[in-house]
Amino acid sequence: MGTEHKTCSRCGEAKPRSAFTRHAQKSDGLRPECRECRSAGRKESDAKYRSTDLAKQTRRRWHKHRYETDEGYREKVRARSRAGALRRRQRNLSIIELEAARRGNRCEICGVGPFQRGGEFSWHHRWGEGKSYDIGRTTTHSEARLRAELARCALVCNKPTADGVSCHTLMHRRMRAFAAERQLEERAVAARGSRV
Numbered sequence: 001m002g003t004e005h006k007t008c009s010r011c012g013e014a015k016p017r018s019a020f021t022r023h024a025q026k027s028d029g030l031r032p033e034c035r036e037c038r039s040a041g042r043k044e045s046d047a048k049y050r051s052t053d054l055a056k057q058t059r060r061r062w063h064k065h066r067y068e069t070d071e072g073y074r075e076k077v078r079a080r081s082r083a084g085a086l087r088r089r090q091r092n093l094s095i096i097e098l099e100a101a102r103r104g105n106r107c108e109i110c111g112v113g114p115f116q117r118g119g120e121f122s123w124h125h126r127w128g129e130g131k132s133y134d135i136g137r138t139t140t141h142s143e144a145r146l147r148a149e150l151a152r153c154a155l156v157c158n159k160p161t162a163d164g165v166s167c168h169t170l171m172h173r174r175m176r177a178f179a180a181e182r183q184l185e186e187r188a189v190a191a192r193g194s195r196v
């Protein structure tokens, strides 16, 4: 065993002295683990630290502080979020257009077409399926959520036809009538219950 080589305490390989970093307090003046193992170990512990809540809080605080005090940073963050919103919007509009095309680009009730985004057509949430969000707000929706929401909607015309009412209006009238009918039924059941 000469002074030329040293065995790494981590990987167990014998390596030249130059493969180790200096450490004044050690008898041979070198760290026990080789440079390679040292950097691998550091990466591991860095990754472990980054995933802790403390690290996340620190990052959030730092981000907030920088956002409030550094105008260049603020502008950069805003530009990035604008770009993201624009990208999402373009993607979502094309998903909506493809879905309309899949349904023949026409009103599902009266067949009026072709579909054009905004104005003449609506994505109507069928009854009982509830509306969890507005399809028109295309800058925020994720692809999965938008697709799920479209699946729950009927594509209907929104412009009054010859008889002065659009199919969308009629669908809402039917929903209101349905709700009123349910209310009447519930009243009747409650009345029967109180008589017992």
Ligand SMILES: [Zn+2]
Binding pocket: 008, 009, 010, 011, 012, 013, 033, 034, 035, 036, 037, 038
């Ligand atoms: Zn090593």
Ligand SMILES: [Zn+2]
Binding pocket: 107, 108, 109, 110, 111, 112, 156, 157, 158, 166, 167, 168
């Ligand atoms: Zn229609």
Ligand SMILES: [Zn+2]
Binding pocket: 122, 123, 124, 125, 168, 172
């Ligand atoms: Zn509707």
